[in-house]
Amino acid sequence: MKNIVTGTDMKKVDSYTINTIGIPSLVLMERAALSVAEIVCKNQLKDKKILVVAGVGNNGADGVAICRILHLKGYNTELYILGDISKASTEFKQQLSIAHNIGINIVGDYNDADVIIDSIFGVGLSRNVEGVYKDVILKINKGRNFVYSVDIPSGVSADTGKICGVAVKANCTVTFGSYKIGTVLYPGAEYCGQVVVADIGFPQEAYEQIEEQVKTATLEDFNFIPPRPNYSNKGTYGKILIIAGSKDISGAAVLCAEAAFRVGAGLVRVFTAEQNRQIIQRLLPEAMVNTYDVHHFNMKSLEACLKWCDVVAIGPGIGTGVIQKNMIEKVLEYNLPTVIDADGINNISEDERLKKKLHKNVVITPHLGEMSRFLNIPVEEIASNLIKYGREVNYKYNINCILKDARTVITTEQETFVNLSGNSGMATAGSGDVLTGIVAALIGIGVEFNNATVLAPYIHGLAGDKAMEYVSKTSMMATDIIEGIKILFKGMR
Template sequence: MEYLVNSRQMKMADQYTIQEKGVLSLTLMERAAESCVRVMDELGMDLSRPCVVCGSGNNGGDGFAIARLLAERGKEVTVFLVGNSSSCTEETKHQMRLLKETGTQILEGYEPGDYSLIVDAIFGVGLGREIIGRYVQVIQQMNEADAQKFSVDLPSGISADHGAVMGIAFQADVTVTFQTTKLGLALYPGKRYAGKVFVEDIGIDLTKAEKDSNLTYAYEREDYRKLLPIRRADSNKGTYGKVLVIAGSKGMAGAAYLNAYAAYMAGAGLVQIYTAEENRVVLQQLLPEAIVTTYDLYDQGELLRLLKWADVVCVGSGIGTTEKARKILRATLENVRVPCLVDADGLNLIAAHKKYLDALSVDDLVFTPHMMEMSRLTDLTIEEIRSSRMDVIKSFADQHRLTCVLKDARTVIASKGRKASVNLSGNASMAKAGSGDVLSGIIAGLMAQGMEGYQAAVLGTYLHGRAGDLARERKGTYSVMARDLIEFLAGAWNELEE
């Protein structure tokens, strides 16, 4: 697993390494600078006219050390200090003295020039406020320069905690970050500002940070492989579970189809769709493998019979927000006794009737909101959620004892009593109607095979995103449809099985 640390956790790791492990801060700084220069060399970056722009903190110290290493090679390095010299840390002052011994001048402020490479070492992971004053103009001028751009640890202006732009941010082509990926580099828009990210081991001990209950991580391929449900030779359709898909109102047959088809392609043994009568014919034609049961009027007796039949329930996609839909959702939430996933209109109905959250009794419950649906559920604005999404999703999951899959350009999964995870697969080609219906079906199909909701959400979100990556490779960024995600799901499965 790859740990995604925030600023507090990284500071904790730094302090533990220095105070408990006895590694000098200057030693870490030298290693950081050496790793940055090594990456520059490996990428063949143009070092003919480098410019290094430093702040007064230890990120600036890294920058001064980089400048010294380049100067010792005979490079004519232009170096600027944009912070207050009186505020420089002791380590940074030491690096400034070493740099001056090479004959390199340290200039105050920043002046645009004919640079081949601009190195951003102004702010590190500790930035916790919006950038104001002269820094705004400096970063703007750096961004406007016709040069390759390189950030040390994190692009200045990006929050290490949530990836937000703190007023203005440096737009890097390359970022070298130290020891482990910062959460702000994995989440958008921070990821976009970071360019290509390289993680360099400089000997920071993460033991202390790893014990933090609020640590976030990303699974790697081998971790996903270990989650794969077993397919036994002596099995039948009943072995892999029965999924009840409650989806699709009049004119919304597609939601039910995508839910059900994805559940089958995720490995479920049997899928039954409960939907509006108008959808019967089209669903039987599109997916003859599914059982189709329909309703005209609300029939609680029929619904309760279906809930008893199911091993997993997937409810909400395209059901609408009518009174009939509300009754169906309420009866489902009050009577379901098997793992249940709620999506789309189901979430919107819950947001409009928040007392339903208090009536949830199923042990294994998964919600899959996108940002607007999460806003309705929490009464927070989308911007408020994005600026503290890890805290919001963890609090929501803990409070309501469920697994929450918060869908965005980077989907985050949280569950009560667990560390949150960030899914790193997927791409912008998946931003199409129906993509969320496919994800819900995949997760429900995995739950039907005996996976508990959190693990199904983690694996399902990865498979969904990876199918999107494979679809983009074949069809391009613009032409991927939601149903393509299901078709390319087989390729995502095969990669993990190999």
């Protein structure tokens, strides 16, 4: 796992590192500046004209140091300072004095260059960007230059990812120590271009000072998946029950079940409407199929399936209505690890009685529309506060939540995560059904419930990224994501 921090928390990390650990501020700053300079040197030829645009806080101080390092390496650099130097931070004044001594060329106006280094505001941005700052940021965005942002694009709130009036559109952002919330959540994430996290020497101990930590999964977290021993059989890898599909929808069950198999599930049983039996058996002969008749619904057959399974996923394509609500009620009575998606969530949203039956082995996987119905809060409000509402589900109902969006936010009893894998090719019908199958299968193969909640969206996104090896974002379909799961695991184990 890696940390993702708010700007406010990053200041605590800075301060703990400087004041308690004792690493001097200027040492951190030199490492920060060196990390940016190294990336610029790797990508830019020496004949390029580089303009460093610096504010007068410590983000600007980083910029002045970067300007000096590049100048000493023989780059054609100039420095443009925005703001009142009499109000500058101590570090800025120190860096400026060094820059003067070395003979850095300081210009009085913004002038276009091949490369812009944006060090106007970092995590200290505290209000809307206006006046001359706004004018310069608009000029930077108009130019055809390559833009590096230092720590975060100036104008993006490091705490939320919101744009404070206007923000620099960078090609590359070098952020220090860890991702900032503003570099991972949209719209801020879109302004960053490529994000590089530079290690500048903050000790992990400093991150432990943060009260509400946010993290992201990394490849190391595949270690949550137990090994697949030689001495095992299909029963070792979980019995997964998938309650999906209805008279007019059969594909959801197939996608969900196939994804579960591809993540390693041993046995998958689909419980669906009678009309789907043949098509599911034809498309996925590996799955067992039990069916119900909507006109003569027999709860006993569902109970038999629930007694059989270790994990249940309910919802994709089931529709809404009395039968569906009764099925969900029955599923919840069994207290199994339970994944609830799509219409599973929609039915619960319509029924307070079902909400009361949610238990701590439940994870819901809503997209924004489903979340909006579930919490009865407008989509726009949820979209701009993903973490807040993800946490609210957890506090209110004591269940895990995978809130799906271009950046999926995951909340478990203890922790909050933002998933960083995946791409916009995955915004395609059935993509969520694949995720549901992945969550259920991970639990089935023995990944602890909270870990499965976090790992599933990560695997789903990596599979979408793998799918891009043979299909474009434009053409990607949910079946390609399943293909991506195969490629992913082939490369791993």
